[in-house]
Amino acid sequence: MSLLGFCQWLGSTEGSIALHESIWAYPIIESLHVLTLCVFLGLTVMLDLRLLGVTMVRTPASEVAGRLLPWTIAGFAVMVTTGALLFYAIPVKTYLNIFFRIKVALLVLAGVNAAVFQLTIWRSMDQWDVDPVPPLRARLAAGVSLVLWAGIVVAGRMIAYNWFDKSS
Amino acid sequence: MSVLSFFTWCEYTPLGEAIRDSRWLFPAIESIHLLGLAVIGGAVLVVNLRVLGLGIERQPAAQLWRDIRPWLMGSLTAMLISGVLLFTSEATKLYYHEAFWVKMISLLLATLFTFTVLRRVALADPGRVRPVWGRAAAVTSILLWSTVGVCGRWIGFS
Numbered sequence: 001m002s003l004l005g006f007c008q009w010l011g012s013t014e015g016s017i018a019l020h021e022s023i024w025a026y027p028i029i030e031s032l033h034v035l036t037l038c039v040f041l042g043l044t045v046m047l048d049l050r051l052l053g054v055t056m057v058r059t060p061a062s063e064v065a066g067r068l069l070p071w072t073i074a075g076f077a078v079m080v081t082t083g084a085l086l087f088y089a090i091p092v093k094t095y096l097n098i099f100f101r102i103k104v105a106l107l108v109l110a111g112v113n114a115a116v117f118q119l120t121i122w123r124s125m126d127q128w129d130v131d132p133v134p135p136l137r138a139r140l141a142a143g144v145s146l147v148l149w150a151g152i153v154v155a156g157r158m159i160a161y162n163w164f165d166k167s168s
Numbered sequence: 169m170s171v172l173s174f175f176t177w178c179e180y181t182p183l184g185e186a187i188r189d190s191r192w193l194f195p196a197i198e199s200i201h202l203l204g205l206a207v208i209g210g211a212v213l214v215v216n217l218r219v220l221g222l223g224i225e226r227q228p229a230a231q232l233w234r235d236i237r238p239w240l241m242g243s244l245t246a247m248l249i250s251g252v253l254l255f256t257s258e259a260t261k262l263y264y265h266e267a268f269w270v271k272m273i274s275l276l277l278a279t280l281f282t283f284t285v286l287r288r289v290a291l292a293d294p295g296r297v298r299p300v301w302g303r304a305a306a307v308t309s310i311l312l313w314s315t316v317g318v319c320g321r322w323i324g325f326s
Contacts, residue, residue, distance in 0.1 A: 020304065027325050030321070031318060031321040031322070034202070034317075034321050035194065035314070035317045035321065037202065037205055037206050038205060038206065038210065038212075038213065038317065039209065039213065039312075041206040041209075041210070042205075042206045042207065042208070042209035042211070042212075042213055043210050043213060043214070044210075045206055045207055045210045046210040046211070046214050047212075049239070054230065055235050055236065055238075055239060056227070056235045056236075057235070058227060058231060058235075059227040059231075059232070060226065061222060063224055063225070063226045063227070066218075067223050067225060068214070068217075068223060068224070071213070071217065071222075071223070076243060083192075093251070101177050103204020106196045109292025114282075122221075123326065149206075149258075150203055153199060153202050153203055153206065154199040154202075154203075156194060157195060157198060158199075159204055159228065160195075162193075
């Protein structure tokens, strides 16, 4: 089954149609998705800014990362769940939307960036944990993260527009 | 001049018309508004979680407040500028939208509360503020800012 075929099947399921046609559920899920931005992305931005050495420079990087992590993870879980539900409600149109595809690509890149950071420079964190300005590679990872997430937010917002949609 | 006629005037300024006539200006400004939301949300949460004892511990709330303040002010400024631009493009519609008025009132309250009560709680010497009052201030701040956010989203559903 092709991806498009899968999306067509998904869109024909009862739950998808119910969500799509719902008066309250869809806007509430969408609001949750947008507002969790404050929790998940807000705290991610704060950590990135710390790694760039431009805020909370007297607080160890590991303290910022560690103490905010449970909230970031909780925010991420809500983000992914609500995001999946939004896709589930309108699968075919979303799949064909160029901005959605850009968003998914950027999300993958953000994940790769975070994984690389975790597996490389973060391992030597105890050497620069209390430095006001972390080493270049940490700052680079933080900068890349900020740029990617900004792109993800913009692309996400633009999914509402079908300027460049392929016809299904 | 009534409030409504002022709003209508805003909508027909060259600025309001330019944003309304453009295909991409509104979503572009709205994207900036959303990015500001992330920063403001993160800044508010870092301070409030500290006051609640649920976030960063190895740094006094007063220091965190000072660290976060420029980001809070910066994102709030970006939010206000992009918000005014969005407003001019559809001011008359907003006049009739309850969510807009609730948002403006809660924005005023949230800003005042953050820079008076929450600021004092954060800057107070540890032990000077009873923990229960600190927590109440943090919860109030989070609720006020959440109301601003929810109403902002609700403006889009018309």
